[in-house]
Amino acid sequence: MAEHKEEDVKLGANKFRETQPLGTAAQSDKDYKEPPPAPLFEPGELTSWSFYRAGIAEFMATLLFLYVTILTVMGVNRAGSKCASVGIQGIAWAFGGMIFALVYCTAGISGGHINPAVTFGLFLARKLSLTRAVFYIIMQCLGAICGAGIVKGFNKSQYEAHNGGVNFVAHGYTKGDGLGAEIIGTFVLVYTVFSATDAKRNARDSHVPILAPLPIGFAVFLVHLATIPVTGTGINPARSLGASIIFNKDLGWDDHWIFWVGPFIGAGLAAIYHQIVIRAIPFKSRS
Structure with a gap:
């Protein structure tokens, strides 16, 4: 048995040439094949029910995301002290x-996806078509607007008195600080998305069960702990847009560009880093 196991380890090491812990590839017979890149434009999607079903799912998920999270922010802001609420940790x-x-x-x-920055990063990596990427982003933004609108409908006066959960650069930080925080925070999120959903990693390390939503959610939690004091943490343009549109005051718009530019730069950098450095697949080979 020991001899056969050593042979399996050697086979695994030769099968997947990347540097890895001993024996990680010996646990599976899976052959990995690089999936073809998604076409830039796929007209057939527009006549497919699955295409619109996916858009509806993105709309509803983003609506629920804004509803729960903005309502949590409102609860913390209404409390007389942070100790009387879930606090920043609870928001995260x-x-x-x-x-x-x-x-x-x-x-x-x-x-x-539930986030235009995630959609953008996956589009750059050719994981989905431009048609689907644009449709997803539109549905995410509409869902975010509706989710924030529901929260405002509960108690308009309290919603407006406590800034409606909008993102803005906190006092004591510059716009450059806010932009940097959004870039790095989104990089962490999108890099985690790529790593948690990497088919090649799943084929190589199949003995390590990975529930993709868990590391993605944990990444969001950690980024919020770090950057809530700086920008309130955007890292999701739809979340920032929905809150700003429903709140509709200068506070929500003065720094709004940061919460689009930062996440899109961070997502782009994560896509490039993962495809070229981690996966060692040049972009030109995916065309």
């Missing part, structure tokens, strides 16, 4: 926990 758990739950629920339908 609300964002991370909802992403975990919603990605788990929608991954099999739409991929569970």
